[in-house]
Amino acid sequence: xxxxxxxxxxxxxxxxxxxxxxxxxxxxxxxxxxxxxxxxxxxxxxxxxxxxxxxxxxxxxxxxxxxxxxxxxxxxxxxxxxxxxxxxxxxxxxxxxxxxxxxxxxxxxxxxxxxxxxxxxxxxxxxxxxxxxxxxxxxxxxxxxxxxxxxxxxxxxxxxxxxxxxxxxxxxxxxxxxxxxxxxxxxxxxxxxxxxxxxxxxxxxxxxxx
Amino acid sequence: xxxxxxxxxxxxxxxxxxxxxxxxxxxxxxxxxxxxxxxxxxxxxxxxxxxxxxxxxxxxxxxxxxxxxxxxxxxxxxxxxxxxxxxxxxxxxxxxxxxxxxxxxxxxxxxxxxxxxxxxxxxxxxxxxxxxxxxxxxxxxxxxxxxxxxxxxxxxxxxxxxxxxxxxxxxxxxxxxxxxxxxxxxxxxxxxxxxxxxxxxxxxxxxxxxxxxxxxxxxxxxxxxxxxxxxxxxxxxxxxxxxxxxxxxxxxxxxxxxxxxxxxxxxxxxxxxxxxxxxxxxxxxxxxxxxxxxxxxxxxxxxxxxxxxxxxxxxxxxxxxxxxxxxxxxxxxxxxxxxxxxxxxxxxxxxxxxxxxxxxxxxxxxxxxxxxxxxxxxxxxxxxxxxxxxxxxxxxxxxxxxxxxxxxxxxxxxxxxxxxxxxxxxxxxxxxxxxxxxxxxxxxxxxxxx
Numbered sequence: 001x002x003x004x005x006x007x008x009x010x011x012x013x014x015x016x017x018x019x020x021x022x023x024x025x026x027x028x029x030x031x032x033x034x035x036x037x038x039x040x041x042x043x044x045x046x047x048x049x050x051x052x053x054x055x056x057x058x059x060x061x062x063x064x065x066x067x068x069x070x071x072x073x074x075x076x077x078x079x080x081x082x083x084x085x086x087x088x089x090x091x092x093x094x095x096x097x098x099x100x101x102x103x104x105x106x107x108x109x110x111x112x113x114x115x116x117x118x119x120x121x122x123x124x125x126x127x128x129x130x131x132x133x134x135x136x137x138x139x140x141x142x143x144x145x146x147x148x149x150x151x152x153x154x155x156x157x158x159x160x161x162x163x164x165x166x167x168x169x170x171x172x173x174x175x176x177x178x179x180x181x182x183x184x185x186x187x188x189x190x191x192x193x194x195x196x197x198x199x200x201x202x203x204x205x206x207x208x209x210x
Numbered sequence: 211x212x213x214x215x216x217x218x219x220x221x222x223x224x225x226x227x228x229x230x231x232x233x234x235x236x237x238x239x240x241x242x243x244x245x246x247x248x249x250x251x252x253x254x255x256x257x258x259x260x261x262x263x264x265x266x267x268x269x270x271x272x273x274x275x276x277x278x279x280x281x282x283x284x285x286x287x288x289x290x291x292x293x294x295x296x297x298x299x300x301x302x303x304x305x306x307x308x309x310x311x312x313x314x315x316x317x318x319x320x321x322x323x324x325x326x327x328x329x330x331x332x333x334x335x336x337x338x339x340x341x342x343x344x345x346x347x348x349x350x351x352x353x354x355x356x357x358x359x360x361x362x363x364x365x366x367x368x369x370x371x372x373x374x375x376x377x378x379x380x381x382x383x384x385x386x387x388x389x390x391x392x393x394x395x396x397x398x399x400x401x402x403x404x405x406x407x408x409x410x411x412x413x414x415x416x417x418x419x420x421x422x423x424x425x426x427x428x429x430x431x432x433x434x435x436x437x438x439x440x441x442x443x444x445x446x447x448x449x450x451x452x453x454x455x456x457x458x459x460x461x462x463x464x465x466x467x468x469x470x471x472x473x474x475x476x477x478x479x480x481x482x483x484x485x486x487x488x489x490x491x492x493x494x495x496x497x498x499x500x501x502x503x504x505x506x507x508x509x510x511x512x513x514x515x516x517x518x519x520x521x522x523x524x525x526x527x528x529x530x531x532x533x534x535x536x537x538x539x540x541x542x543x544x545x546x547x548x549x550x551x552x553x554x555x556x557x558x559x560x561x562x563x564x565x566x567x568x569x570x571x572x573x574x575x576x577x578x579x580x581x582x583x584x585x586x587x588x589x590x591x592x593x594x595x596x597x598x599x600x601x602x603x604x605x606x607x608x609x610x611x612x613x614x615x616x617x618x619x620x621x622x623x624x625x626x627x628x629x630x631x632x633x634x635x636x637x638x639x640x641x642x643x644x645x646x647x648x649x650x651x652x653x654x655x656x657x658x659x660x
Contacts, residue, residue, distance in 0.1 A: 012479060055525050057475035064476060096348045098338060101471050123344070123437065148602050149348055161340045178636070182603050195522060 005034065009041035009065050010048075012058055019126065021069045031076040032173060038069050042112040050197045056105070059196065063108045070201075085116040087207035090132050091142035092120030094153035099146035102176060102196070106142060109196045115203055126153075126160035133166050140203050145176040154187040162188075171206040221283035223548025224573075227454070230508035232257050232516045234445045237438065245446045252448035256315040260452075262629065264511075264550055264595045267571035273621055274315040275650050276452060276597070278577075280322060280637035281349045282646075283308040290347050292340035295326035298436040310443055315631075315649050316452040322637075324350070325433035331426045333384025336467060349639055357381045358468035360477065363484040366468075367491045369396070378468065385422035388415035394609030453552070455503020456513040457496045457544070459537035460489035465518040474518070478532055489536040497543030504549045511575060512551045514540070520557030526565075534565055545573045552597070555579060556636060563589040572629075579635040587624045594623050599635030600649055606640050610648035617652045625657060632657065 005024065008017035022128045024034050045062045048054035058188070089110050093103050100122050110117045118136045120128060133141065154174050161167050172189040175198070184192040190206075193199040218226060232254055234242040244250035254597060255271070262270035281291045287304040294301045305320040329339060336357070337343075339350035358366065366373045372394065380389045393407040405602045441451050458466070464485070465474035477485045500512040518524070519533040541551040554577035555562070563586060566576075571593040578586055578598035586596060599620070604613060617632060624630045632653045 014479065053525070055528070056471075056523050057478055057525075057528065060472055060475045061479055096345060098344065098351045098353070101354065147349060147351075148606055149639055151603075151606065152640075178602050180601075180603050182607055186607055 003037070006041045006044070007038040007039060007067075009062065010044040012061055014061065014065055017065050018068060018072075021072055025072050025076060027044050031073040032061065033052070034069065034073050038066050041110065042066060046109060046113065046197060046200065059105055059109070062103075063112075066112070077168045086114045087140065087203070088116045088118070088119050088136060089142060089203055090120065090129070090136055091112040091144065092124035092129060092132075093122040093144045093146075093165035094150050094157055095123055095125050095148050096153050097145045097150045097176075098122045099176070102146070103142075103144035105196045106144070106175065106193075106199045109200050110203060113200050113204070116208075126157040129157050130160050130164045130166065133164075133170060138170060139207050141170045141172045142199060142203075143172065143174045143187075145174070146178070148178060150176060151178075151186055154183075154189065158188040171202075173199060173202045218548070220548060221423040221548050224510060224545075224550065225548075225549045227504060227508065227510035228261055231450065231454075231510060234442075234450075234508070236442060240443055241612050242442065244448070249446060249448035253445060253450055256448070257450050259315060260450075263628060263631050264572065264575050266595060266629045269659045272659055273625045273632045273653055275653035275657070276316050276318075276631060276633045277308075277314045277646060277650065278318055278452075278637060279308070279639070279641075281639045282641055283320075284323070286643055290340065291323060291349055292346035294323040294325070295340060298325075298433060302436055302440050305454050306443070309449055310447070312646060316450050317444055318453060319451050320437050325429055328426050328429040328433065329428060331422055331429060332386065334382070335384055336382045352467070354470050356473045358464070358469050358473075360469075360473065360481070363481065363488050367484075367488050370491065372396075372494060376645075382467075385426075386419050387609070388413070391416055451509065453511050453513045454507040454509030454549070455500055456515070457500035457503075457540060458514060459516055459519070459533065459540065459553075460492040460496060461519065461533045461536065462515070462517045463486060463492050463496065471518065478528060482532075485532065489532075493539045494534045494543070496540045497547075499624060499638070500540070500544045500549055500551070501547040504544075504547070510548060511552050512544055513629040514551055514553040516553050516555050516559075519559075520560065521559060522557075522559050526561060529562060531563060534562075538566075538568070539572060541569065545570065552574055552577065556582065560585060566590055567593055569593050575631070577633070577635070581582050583620060583624045587626070587630075591624065591629060595629045595631065597631045597633050598624075600633065602634065602636050602638040602641070605634060605638055605645045605649070606642065608642075608645060611643050613645045614652045617649055618656060621653065621657050628659070 005017060005020045008020055021034060026107050042062060045054060045058060049059060091103060091107055093100055107117050107119050118132060120132055129141065141159055145154055158172060161170065173191045173193055174184060174189045175193045176189055179192045181192065193202055213222065220580065236242045239314040244253065259270040259272065259274045262268055263274055283304045283616060284291050286308055289300055289304060291610055294304060299311045301320055307316045324411055326339060335353065337350050337352055340346045340348060346352060365377065376392050380387045391413065393410055398404060398407050444451065465471060468479060504512055519529055524533060544551045550573065552575040556579050558580040560581050567590050574594045576594045576596055577591060578596055583599055600616060604616060620632055
């Protein structure tokens with residue numbers, strides 16, 4: 001296996017990555033194998049982010065490359081790929097806060113790491129989180145928030161989950177600009193992640209443990 | 211005989227601006243009347259204290275302390291951000307009580323909330339504000355997007371004003387959408403066909419846009435009058451306003467509200483040369499923005515919020531290639547004209563300290579947020595005055611004792627030898643008033659240099 005595609009993506013060489021992917025598609029390569037290489041590249045990207053050689057721009061470009069390759073490959077797929085999913089994560093930006101860039105990165109990294117992610121979007125009321133937990137039945141819930149008001153919205157959301165009798169069914173992680181352990185305690189969440197990779201590690205730890 | 215502005219050295223210009231700040235004028239241009247000799251004395255002492263901290267030539271009498279809130283003044287007064295944005299009397303009263311109750315060494319004016327009615331008249335799409343996209347109880351927030359497209363770099367570089375007038379502002383202000391029809395002004399050169407250029411002004415949509423501008427301008431004047439009166443009263447009571455104006459790092463100009471975060475980060479890979487060229491073109495404009503404001507207000511300190519260069523956003527290499535060079539040029543350009551750049555390193559700047567240290571000593575004021583203050587003092591702090599860094603979490607969730615403990619740590623380390631002003635590290639909305647009070651009162655007592 002030449003791994004030409006894996007390397008091009010992992011090394012952020014977008015024009016080359018797209019060219020190679022196109023050649024593979026036109027050359028009749030197995031679409032699932034192409035996606036597999038793309039996923040492998042994402043794994044390398046995630047590792048480099050954790051190691052501190054890649055930063056936000058590389059996560060964004062990686063995501064954009066992956067989406068373009070997925071679009072190329074989709075028509076070739078007879079049916080939706082039965083990709084193995086490790087577990088389910090529900091995520092959203094809490095009530096009153098409309099920041100989403102950080103959340104979107106976390107969603108992307110979780111998805112790329114094999115989790116089934118439901119993104120509720122921004123300014124999500126506690127009741128909506130509760131409903132979604134009942135329907136989607138995630139093992140992990142992620143609360144994102146950037147403003148100081150988010151501390152209290154996160155607390156309210158955790159309270160609402162508790163009131164609905166669902167607190168022990170999920171592990172809750174929080175993240176965002178001003179988050180710290182003080183705030184985690186204040187909100188009643190199980191943990192906080194200082195960046196996207198921390199969110200993935202927490203999800204892996206909690207879901208692996210189940 | 212006093213020297214002409216143009217003949218002064220940068221130091222001379224800075225001195226001249228500090229002198230103007232020390233001698234405020236009333237709206238008629240006469241010397242401002244202080245409400246008491248004590249007020250006048252306090253006013254001058256506070257500015258001198260801040261000046262001494264910034265210039266790093268000697269220690270001030272004590273560590274200055276400043277409170278720099280976002281919507282805290284609203285919550286402190288039991289009102290919503292929406293009320294502050296739509297009722298200017300309430301805005302004035304809230305900031306008045308906030309400023310006088312905490313009695314710090316400077317205030318940042320009542321500017322931050324903004325005039326809600328003005329945003330409505332022009333149909334501002336760049337931000338959601340209380341009652342328009344966010345609830346009345348919450349702060350305004352930016353609607354990130356690609357307001358400038360990936361293929362528009364040349365347009366921006368070749369004619370920034372034309373780009374803003376005819377392309378960008380129409381996307382950001384709904385009422386200015388018809389400005390897309392406005393003429394290309396550098397084409398108005400000759401009698402032959404000159405009238406064609408002016409057809410747009412005869413079209414109903416363009417006329418409607420101008421009518422909206424007239425109304426918006428009237429509202430802006432009204433609001434500015436309130437702010438001016440507020441600043442005047444606070445000065446007369448002994449409290450200087452900290453900032454003469456603000457500007458931005460060219461990377462943030464493009465990355466915040468033109469291309470957006472995703473847009474600029476892809477541009478670093480897909481069209482790095484265009485991005486660099488655009489930032490070079492923007493640099494003199496950002497210098498002009500800051501210098502012009504300082505000249506108008508007679509106050510030297512120019513605020514520069516720093517966003518996309520924080521730890522984690524860019525690698526060291528990317529920061530040194532894309533973010534720092536034009537920011538540094540802007541800061542030097544401000545210093546050249548006697549201004550004091552006041553960048554706020556929002557988020558963490560631990561990985562940037564050695565890079566940004568490359569500045570003339572005693573000419574800049576850095577607001578520090580989540581960086582390690584001890585590290586900062588040992589690097590950047592050798593050349594620059596530091597401002598910060600009581601955390602939002604501490605002010606909101608901590609106790610007065612915890613606040614005092616941290617303030618003591620700051621004064622003992624960052625405050626050593628001068629070159630330090632204590633404040634919160636990031637703009638905060640919610641906090642326990644007793645914590646804010648503890649931060650200010652403790653600094654006044656413990657921060658005295660012996």
